[in-house]
Amino acid sequence: MYKKYGGYLRKSRADLDLEANGILDTLKRHKDILLKTAEAMNITIDEWYEEVVSGETIEARPEIQKMLRKVEQGYFEAIFVVDIDRLARGDTADQSRISKCFSFSSTKIITPTKIYDPNNDSDEEYFEFGLFMSRREYKTINKRLNRGRIASVNEGKFVGSTPPYGYTKEKLKGQKGFKLIPLQEEANIVKLIFQEACNGIGTQTIANNLNKLGVKPRKNNTWSYSTIISIIQNPTYYGMIKWNHRKTEKTMVDGIVYKSRPKHTDYILVKGLHEPIITQDTFNKANKLRTQKCGKSIRKDNKIQNPLMGLVKCQVCGRTMQRRNYRSGYIDGLVCPKPGCETCGSHLYLVENKIIEALKNILEDYNIIVEDYNISNNNEENSNNNTADIITKQINKLNLQLEKAYDLLEQEIYDNETFIERSKILKEKISSLELEKEKIDIHTTETKIEKVKNIIPNIQNVIKNYNNSLSPEDKNKLLTGIIDNIQYSKFKKGIGNEDNFSLKIKIKLS
Numbered sequence: 001m002y003k004k005y006g007g008y009l010r011k012s013r014a015d016l017d018l019e020a021n022g023i024l025d026t027l028k029r030h031k032d033i034l035l036k037t038a039e040a041m042n043i044t045i046d047e048w049y050e051e052v053v054s055g056e057t058i059e060a061r062p063e064i065q066k067m068l069r070k071v072e073q074g075y076f077e078a079i080f081v082v083d084i085d086r087l088a089r090g091d092t093a094d095q096s097r098i099s100k101c102f103s104f105s106s107t108k109i110i111t112p113t114k115i116y117d118p119n120n121d122s123d124e125e126y127f128e129f130g131l132f133m134s135r136r137e138y139k140t141i142n143k144r145l146n147r148g149r150i151a152s153v154n155e156g157k158f159v160g161s162t163p164p165y166g167y168t169k170e171k172l173k174g175q176k177g178f179k180l181i182p183l184q185e186e187a188n189i190v191k192l193i194f195q196e197a198c199n200g201i202g203t204q205t206i207a208n209n210l211n212k213l214g215v216k217p218r219k220n221n222t223w224s225y226s227t228i229i230s231i232i233q234n235p236t237y238y239g240m241i242k243w244n245h246r247k248t249e250k251t252m253v254d255g256i257v258y259k260s261r262p263k264h265t266d267y268i269l270v271k272g273l274h275e276p277i278i279t280q281d282t283f284n285k286a287n288k289l290r291t292q293k294c295g296k297s298i299r300k301d302n303k304i305q306n307p308l309m310g311l312v313k314c315q316v317c318g319r320t321m322q323r324r325n326y327r328s329g330y331i332d333g334l335v336c337p338k339p340g341c342e343t344c345g346s347h348l349y350l351v352e353n354k355i356i357e358a359l360k361n362i363l364e365d366y367n368i369i370v371e372d373y374n375i376s377n378n379n380e381e382n383s384n385n386n387t388a389d390i391i392t393k394q395i396n397k398l399n400l401q402l403e404k405a406y407d408l409l410e411q412e413i414y415d416n417e418t419f420i421e422r423s424k425i426l427k428e429k430i431s432s433l434e435l436e437k438e439k440i441d442i443h444t445t446e447t448k449i450e451k452v453k454n455i456i457p458n459i460q461n462v463i464k465n466y467n468n469s470l471s472p473e474d475k476n477k478l479l480t481g482i483i484d485n486i487q488y489s490k491f492k493k494g495i496g497n498e499d500n501f502s503l504k505i506k507i508k509l510s
């Protein structure tokens, strides 16, 4: 009896994404590939099964159901599919059903790269335990484990791999599983964290306080507000065990797969076998205060929040450093916005302090420069100054000529060509003179001294008036009035390095 050949087409999730982005019809492309594969083998595909929707389970894939019924009956010699994944994806039960279908009926699976033949022993092995079945096996094991875990959780045992900060785990005597045991030193820190949280201290400040104490968390060198939050929210500390259900549970009843999706808030919370570190009252109080604080700190106005806005540049990548505010904490940071940039951020207030300190030094230097200059005034500078004057006059003259050229064009005395040529010469002369003037300016101490003299009272003003009672906006106005930009660099972070950054301040001297 002549057996037929079938082709199965199904879109994967990735294909759907591609199609959404305007990449051509995947099913058609796959069909072309399979047709070419078949042609090369001198085979004609007799029947096509095209899944219009991409369902996870067999039940959600009507075409594969039709096809499998025929596969079971031994109707096909082989099924063409672009990748074995297209058949195998889905639930454990689905996978074993598909696998059985093909092996019992000795139906081959042909992909453009490989032929899977259930009659061939080594192939079947590949088929059974290779990429097809490894996934199934993994899922089965995972499911079994989960069932076991849930039972353990309900008995108050600890089923995670790493105990939370403050605890270690110990094998239970005479029965399976582990229970948590408080670690005295860490437990004391946990108590302290909850105590501070109950006193209304923000999570960032709590983290800072611990860092100052030199206490270290388990994995990192310093505490962060997010670590503190996860501790405050963890019910383990008042003696509970919490376990999240799997997101989707699939069960099979009479060969039909049912999916259930428990709510996100659905989790097991039971009394643990372990000793609590804090009371439930403390836990509730700390969490209540924290959520209140979060609500308050959300800002809705668009006022400037960063006194250093637009001023500080990262010396490594050149990006403008930005303020980072931590909703839960108090201290704002200043960070380079470029992902992966090696520049470390700092507390914003520390950068502000250092700027003002630097301005004081600059002011001192400027005063000395002016004093020195007054003492040793020399003639060379004056002659330079005269040259600059002469050049300025020349530039003015050329500018007048250029204006005249426009007039002549308007009066149609110049035609277009003459005007373009004439103005081109004038513009070139002007720009070369401007260049020359610039060079002299740089070397002319007097011009420089004038600029320095002019900025000194402004710097004094900033130093005198910059304080924390000003709004960030006013602070920003003061600084941008005298500072062109600030180059920031810092390469070490952590305790002891809070202040370990350097600033190069460029004053507006114009």
Ligand SMILES: [Zn+2]
Pocket (backbone or CB within 6 Å): 314, 315, 316, 317, 318, 319, 336, 337, 338, 341, 342, 343
């Ligand atoms: Zn950077």
